[in-house]
Amino acid sequence: MSWSDIWNAMFGGLSDYGDILALVANSVWAGAILGLVGGLVGVFVIQRDMAFAVHGISELSFAGAAAALLFGFDVVTGSIVGSLIAAAVIGWLGAKARERNSIIGVLMPFGLGLGILFLSLYNGRSANRFSLLTGQIVSVQSEQLGWLAGISAVVLVALLLVWRPLRFDSLDPQAAAARGVPVRAISLTFMLLLGLIVAVAVHIIGALLVMALLVTPAAAAMRVATGPLAVPVLAAVFGVVSAVGGIMLAVAGTLPVSPYITTFSFVIYLVCRAIGARRDRVTRLE
Secondary structure: OOHHHHHHHHHOOHHHHHHHHHHOHHHHHHHHHHHHHHHHHHHHHHHOOOHHHHHHHHHHHHHHHHHHHHHOOOHHHHHHHHHHHHHHHHHHHOOOHHHHHHHHHHHHHHHHHHHHHHHHHOOOOHHHHHHHHHOOOOOOOHHHHHHHHHHHHHHHHHHHHOHHHHHHHHHOHHHHHHOOOOHHHHHHHHHHHHHHHHHHHHHHHOOOOOHHHHOHHHHHHHHHOOOOOHHHHHHHHHHHHHHHHHHHHHOOOOOOOHHHHHHHHHHHHHHHHHHHHHHHHHHHHO
16 A cells, blocks of 8 residues: 555545545544543542553443444444443442452453454454444444433433542542442443443444544543643543544544544543653652
């Protein structure tokens, strides 16, 4: 493949950019919503050391979506069912970090194997199979956008309702339990919320790269901020910029959206890491 072919694949649609962007307006809105909610959820994912859980849930979400594709059901519904099953199992059985990682390590290959089996049996368009792994920017119709926005709103409202006890449990679970916080119920609630947002994120960015919206923005925010308000605000901003920026670049070419979103997210993390390292050096010198 020549450099011109690579350029055309990445940016060959710039001449018709306005028309193409109008066709994927729903996906841009969906990306903005998922970036916002994903960034907020990601703060607790990092604080609770559950980045591995995001990947585990996404594998079961992928299996559910693949099963729905095979049997002719709605793919988003299949993703949600798979995610909630995984989240419930991890949240209920994985109270301790060691147990949780073991359960996730068991669920991940099982979910991925099921997903591959269902996709192998599926005789429809190969693009539908590929999009479950890497995302598809043109797949969000108005009705689906409504469902995605509704699910994201439910996650956001529920997250705000449990924000204080969840933050207490995330930062100091022993003290939270001693103060009477229902840590097991809080953990299970958070896992279910995480399962929901993973399910809808899989539909946009794909199962393999969902952590770009649910882990990286929050990790970047924590490199440059420490306050209880600054971290979630920055994480949400970074999530929106990564998702919307990636989608708006992806529409100029023919490649999947996921490489653009992950690149945006990774560059933001590198910049924040450099800023944080420089600040730490200055602090030590003082």
